[in-house]
Amino acid sequence: MIISLDQVKPNCSAKIVTIDGGWSFRQKISQLGLHIGDEITLVRGGPFGGPLLISYNSAFVAIGRRMAQKIIVKVRHNGEKENQAKS
Numbered sequence: 001m002i003i004s005l006d007q008v009k010p011n012c013s014a015k016i017v018t019i020d021g022g023w024s025f026r027q028k029i030s031q032l033g034l035h036i037g038d039e040i041t042l043v044r045g046g047p048f049g050g051p052l053l054i055s056y057n058s059a060f061v062a063i064g065r066r067m068a069q070k071i072i073v074k075v076r077h078n079g080e081k082e083n084q085a086k087s
Contacts, residue, residue: 001075006052006068008042014073015039021070029071032061040073 008014016038019026034040034056043053043060051062
């Protein structure tokens with residue numbers, strides 16, 4: 001399922017498919033270490049529209065919801081990675 005990062009449920013893993021927005025926004029996301037193709041996990045969503053805490057490559061980063069709306073991801077369902085490896 002392809003959705004924006006702000007719609008991902010806590011403790012779900014996803015792969016970054018695309019990053020919408022202008023050059024400066026994509027540059028800022030890149031400086032955070034996030035790139036297309038990266039596997040990320042939403043650790044928790046901030047209450048009352050606060051920032052989202054995500055983990056990737058053994059690091060944690062907080063991203064505002066408006067930024068998260070521009071990061072498009074493919075949610076990985078439980079066991080999807082293992083099933084692909086068996087094929």
